[in-house]
Amino acid sequence: MTIKPSFSLLAAIVIISASALAYEILLMRLFSIIQWHHFATMIISLALLGYGISGVFLALNRDRLVDHFPLAIMTNLLLFSFSAPACFLLAQQIPFSPAEILWAPVQLLYLCGIYLILTLPFFFAANVVGLSFYRYQEQVSSIYAADLCGAGIGSVGIILLLFILFPQKILTVLTLAGVLATLIVSSYAFREQRDNMKPWIILSLILGLAITFAPADFIRLAISPYKSLNQLLQIPGTKIIDSTSSPLGLLSVVKSTMTPLRHAPGLSLNATTEPPEQLAVFTDADNMTAITRYNGNPETISYLDQTTSALPYHLKQPSNTLILGAGTGSDILQANYHAIKHIDAVELNPQVIDLVKEKYADFAGHLYDRANIDLHVGEARGFVATADKSYDLINISLLDAFGVSAAGLYSMAENYLYTEQAIQDYLQHVSPGGYLSITRWIKIPPRDEPKLLATVVDALKQANAQPPGLQIIMIRSWQTSTLLVKNGVISTEEISRLKQFCNDRSFDLVYYPGISDQEVNRFNIQRQPYLHQAATALLSTQGKAFIEDYKFNIEPATDGRPYFFHFFKWRTLPEIASLLDSGGVFLLESGYLLLIAALLQAILASLLLIALPLWLGKSKLGITNLSGTDLHLPEGRQAGKSDVKPGSGSPLRILVYFFCLGLAFLFIEIAFIQKFILILHHPLYAITVVLSTFLLTAGAGSQVSKELSSSAAKSVIILPVAAISLLSISYIMSLEFITGFLLQTGNLSRYLFSILLIAPLGFCMGMPFPMGLAKISQTAPALIPWVWGINGCASVISAILATLIAMQFGFTVLVLLAIGLYCLAAWYFPESTPA
Template structure:
């Protein structure tokens, strides 16, 4: 057989890689809705582990017609994607084990495809690896608009895999059976894409998320009014009351409320007694910023209390669209003359703004989410020490920060982080307490339990004065609210312990939340037990695969050993994934939207890795010392990545295209370096002992999952700064092992496909630009209605007796 794979085979590889990575991203999106976010991450990680098992399954299989079997495996991947999608969406509570098995089947067949292809054309590994990564990069792009189809995107992934089978079928003889089979798989994919949907009845019966409980409630069961899928989340509007308003859910969990509002604030007079409305009564009511308004409740709080200007920043574009599409129902809330709404990440917007605000409000922003590619578990950056510093920098001298949190442990953790921020500015420990008032959201429940639920934190830039505190206490009493904490008046434990220099809160992680460790919702001290268990299981399985591969590839009789290639593959899999997770996590803050992190960071990294592979053909990488030098460069480059976020902070105020360009300046050189070693090692293994290639794919895939889990545990335990350092260490250890090993084969690398590589890169780049334009219009800057309505008049009766009503009405 020709040492060079045909263009049909290379293009088939690109399509299959595109389908598989798109399927992995889609899995994360579906599981984020179906499961709790920890389980979503674990299930997807377990499924990806199947890639290595698939490679191992064909290690002893030597077909006489590789094209025919590649066609079979590609079409099997297509059918398995359909079967997995049907099982997952129709049996979402089948159990984690069954979900992992179902989700992993397409990845297992894809792993077998990769191992067979690279073993057959191992001499051409560097060129093929370029096609592999280019296809994967394109998959990260096209799946973003495809996820608007919701479950229909399953059919899109299966259709692309079927097309991969059709391309390899073109090289079989006779080819008609392969083309007919590909057509049949395509028909199945289209059918699944059109008719597949989620079994909401089973989810409602499980009742393990707020939306699912609402759908199955015995009183006022919910009815879904509208559903919208996107690359960011699934957003649902659910009608439970029929009159007061609609519940809005994000991935079935993060709830907000869209009130029925016809323009008369007297209809919503009851909102004045809600705890989240309390901060809007106090101080100068000039300009308020609401981060995460959702259905618009906090916008109504600002209107009800007469704020002159209200700016909202909502990361979920579908939430904004749903409110605006119901202007008659919502009273045109987001299109009033004194309401200015933006779509994007609230902190990113704030750090690019020069405005000062009298109030910055974060109303129950629910930040838990499984990452889009399933390789990391990250929250957003709204509750870190650096975020709080940005909020206070954008407050007027007597401005206030309002935080609405879920429960008592999160309140304690927020106060601990705020105290750390104050101490960084040379304040005494506990000085934050003089700036803090906490309102219990359960109307006095904390008096009995000593714990708050849905607490509202008011943090003033200057210490609260005695007169202001008297007004706060009187207003709370009149509105039927309970003040849990007020400096010098009511200081319960554990917050009072801060006065003595240390916050004593057993069972709660009181370490400050930082951009380096942004896991605000993980309140239990130490790493999450489920993640540690998954890490140990992944480590054990990877070790078993590694030892088995080393044993199988040892020197036997006259056959040379290839153990170093198997060990090298493990180091490369873990190291690459550690670097990838770090870049995805930290560049999300710079880019300003999680979908942009997918479209820019992951796309850029995969494309650059593919370019590094094809450029490596011109370097002496097949010799051990040449490969060791490349690994050394990868290690040193990875170890310097912790400097990147600090340098990119200078770009925070730039336009979106400027921030994208700055991010790519970090991602592209890194990816090109990391693209050198693995394909060169595959080509070397083909020369030395091709039996090692399936083992290399198996160990590399397993180590990649191990690396992603290790990255999350590392970030939670000691901070994400150390993730690329650990990745660099993997590369450096591999370099040391190769440098001390035998010289290796001296066969020259095949330098082919440079012209076709340029064409592929050009096509992929054009596709990326189209998706980038879609992402900007869909997620970052959706158009407003263009209608600006006069804000409603504020009724005098809204004001508590302890607060004087405004003397004049502001005109617009």
């Protein structure tokens, strides 16, 4: 007789899976605020190993726990509910300071402490699902379906919650969700056992409600004192006057009453004016920008004419301009200063716009409501792709703050703004004789700028209109550089204006057609004229060799490998490592190395977690021969009640099968998320839509896989694997076409088409896991919790590995690898019991 999980238990699994996934995304947000984004990735990836630990724990204690199944489930649900906020609050009390990690070894201990604490909630959540798998061995597909659907719902739910509530508040929502799940199972599934848990459940409910409705500052974020928000708040007379939060970030507006802010990055040394009153705006307690007081008198903002980004306005008066990344409006002010007739401006974060347009509109002089300005909420690249206008000037300035850019923290984030294809897109929208202008922070030794140059030169070569060397101008101050690409050949008139502009402001010429070596490196002297050398080399036939020889990765970014900020080269590591003690830390591209560190720690921890139960609990699991084909009965067990039947395949086969699945699922998921960011424009919506579609359809696939599982033949696994391979390959081959086609269509159809494309793939990807589990449940149910742990470990490794592979080899390779892994898994599909 098969025991079926009750509907209420499935509902509880949906809720706990949704909460666990929401918690994961929430922790990423919270740690991005209190620490830095890259450490958030590292911390979460390891905390997720709670799934692995749960596997070990359940494998060793499964029967004891199953005997008290209702109690175990309810206890774990409640423990998750309260550990979710409690563990975060505890973790943020640890004085971990990432910036000190290279100097003070004790920081590593702190980091480990954070890992251990944050592992707990995931451990409890995983216990609920893993134990249910073991309890209802013949219904694994239903439980897996509930788990996946829950995760799908969680991924959408958390984004919605992040729009409504401050992230710290959402912690209490998770508590309530967990308590709700407990209530549901105690009222229906486990009605008989309710009595011993009753006082606890009532207490939890009261406690849950109490913290949910507690005053807002009941949970305070302990933001690192080294983040720029906290640094500014040290100055007397400063205070946060406004905070808003969305999935795109926590915005804090700071007013300084005693000391003016004077935010004017890249200001010329010859400048005599200073900015008017400003309000500072921080994103995630960092990345400071400013809202500048504007009374309509251009003279008050004349300082904006003293930066390198003002150059294009001095070469020719543009009649219209497109500003990508409008932010708090300084580029728009600059355009206004130069009396541009029409300005289109694009900004991703609607809350930033809201600050300038609504809340501080008076302060900002109703800048965004001016008749000559059209403001668009959206992603820059997507806006350009669908724009049907051309512009005299397209301007992209300093989209990332200096600190973030300098520390190499963006290295693992894909960025479609600075790829070859993006540059081509922009240039197609520049009117003849107009310019594309890109301003970036100066880094020494240079990284961004040579990479940008290499990308632009490649894009121009492919467009094949003019020799690239005739279309480019580049200048720099000590702080910023501006690169101009003209749609046409640069004239002598423009060159003489350029020289005048630079002379007046003590900016250095980096490149213009016909520049001589004597003209460079005059005002802001670098040891060598690095950028000039880079420009001339990249424009010559030596470009490839220059890129090859350069000690940082400056190979052009493409849509296939959109990692503009990935500058790391292994070859340079030993040299930099030898300089770390004597002030060479700034040379280290730490983002990439942290990713590697995260991968290594995940692999080590996984090895331990997967191997541990094999070592410790061989007899308990009924394994006597690791590599052999047979599993043996545990001693003292009766044949009829045995957990492991002979002929069920070696645990190594099972291990390979589930490990491959864990890796492959996320490889494909991550590859498609990256690709769809380009199609859906908006990184946040892209991730949400792709992730939830994958998870929900995979849940449906799991539910349907029951039919396939009933067949005894090993070959049934070939069906979903073949479908996954076919679909993925056809998507890879046609993606360029699909992208091109979808970018032309409207918003709704882009999203609909994307969902339609992903759904069948997700559906098939939901099948192999429950099919394998169903097989094991017939032959070696003792291994079910262990397998659940393996899947968890593989997922963690996969998430990091996928990013590294995509950076190194591109998405196509990533997807092909995933297909290979699925095929390998099919080969190792657990065998059936001979009848």
